[in-house]
Amino acid sequence: xxxxxxxxxxxxxxxVYGLALVFGFYVIMHGHLTPGxxxxxxxxxxxxxxxxLVAFGAAGIKGRLxxxxxxxxxxxxxxxxxxxxxxxxxxxxxxNLLANSxxxxxxxxxxxxxxxxxxxxxxxPLMNWAVGLKVMTGIAAIVIAMLIGARxxxxx
Amino acid sequence: xxxxxxxxxxxxxxxxxxxxxxxxxxFGEPAFADMDDYFIANTQVEVAANNAVTAVxxxxxxxxxxxxxxxxxAAVVSVLALFRKLREDET
Numbered sequence: 001x002x003x004x005x006x007x008x009x010x011x012x013x014x015x016v017y018g019l020a021l022v023f024g025f026y027v028i029m030h031g032h033l034t035p036g037x038x039x040x041x042x043x044x045x046x047x048x049x050x051x052x053l054v055a056f057g058a059a060g061i062k063g064r065l066x067x068x069x070x071x072x073x074x075x076x077x078x079x080x081x082x083x084x085x086x087x088x089x090x091x092x093x094x095x096n097l098l099a100n101s102x103x104x105x106x107x108x109x110x111x112x113x114x115x116x117x118x119x120x121x122x123x124x125p126l127m128n129w130a131v132g133l134k135v136m137t138g139i140a141a142i143v144i145a146m147l148i149g150a151r152x153x154x155x156x
Numbered sequence: 157x158x159x160x161x162x163x164x165x166x167x168x169x170x171x172x173x174x175x176x177x178x179x180x181x182x183f184g185e186p187a188f189a190d191m192d193d194y195f196i197a198n199t200q201v202e203v204a205a206n207n208a209v210t211a212v213x214x215x216x217x218x219x220x221x222x223x224x225x226x227x228x229x230a231a232v233v234s235v236l237a238l239f240r241k242l243r244e245d246e247t
Contacts, residue, residue: 032205037213039224071236078229085218094218099204109204121205127214127221134225138232149239 004057013055020048028132032121038128042135049140053147070141077134084123084130098122 004010027034027041049065088095098106099122107119181187195208195216203211213221 031210032207034207035209037207037210067236071232074229074232078225081225082222085222094215094222096203096215099202099215107204109200109206111200114206116206117204121210122203122215124203124205124210124214127218128210131214131221131225135228138228141232142235145236145239 004059005055009055013051017048017052020051021045024048024136025132028128029125030116030118031128031132032124033116033118038131039135041128042132043139045132045136046139046143049136050143053143057151065140065144067141067144070137070144073137074134074141077130077132077137080130081127081134084127087123096122096124098126099124 024041024043024045024047027036027044028038029041031037031041052065085094088097091097098104099120100106100108101122105119105121105123105125107117109117109120186192195212199205199208199211203215205211205215
């Protein structure tokens, strides 16, 4: 059971892992207010998964990150993004139907520089979450598959 | 001989890049700014989002983002298909 890295790396990973997850989800959730968005935040969350994999090895995370589940979640994210694109099909593909509608995420935004309104942006936050889910699970599945494949080749 | 060829090619491409750099427009004065001005002026009204970049990526050019997502999906599927044989032995 010595597949991971040294004790120092494991301890630092335990400290940094949660912070990286929180930062990634923050970037995804505030994609319509601050720099970043679904792709960037998803990459940050996937990097936290990759850190876990490198520090503890493929054996250390066995059963906790299931690549079948990750693949399914990636497909759900892709389908949700496509469905959100079809929401405004009455006007045009990817038309932002929810913006300024007064319903969910339909709040108005004052003109010019402002502190930021979270309940605004129409379909943008929903699309950010869909793409964020897709990117984080997709890259995590790639990293897990490649790591397990490389380990398998090493031992053969 | 090989190193000389590489050096000549490097200098050739570098000279072209320097030539192009000298004839660049000054910073902050793009040739066509109509689209940028439209996005900056109308993003907060039309999309109700402060982040104009996200508004362009997910609203004005959402179809382009769908293509990006499709590329990532194809990459994930192909990697998992490529390493499928190695994983089957383990489980």
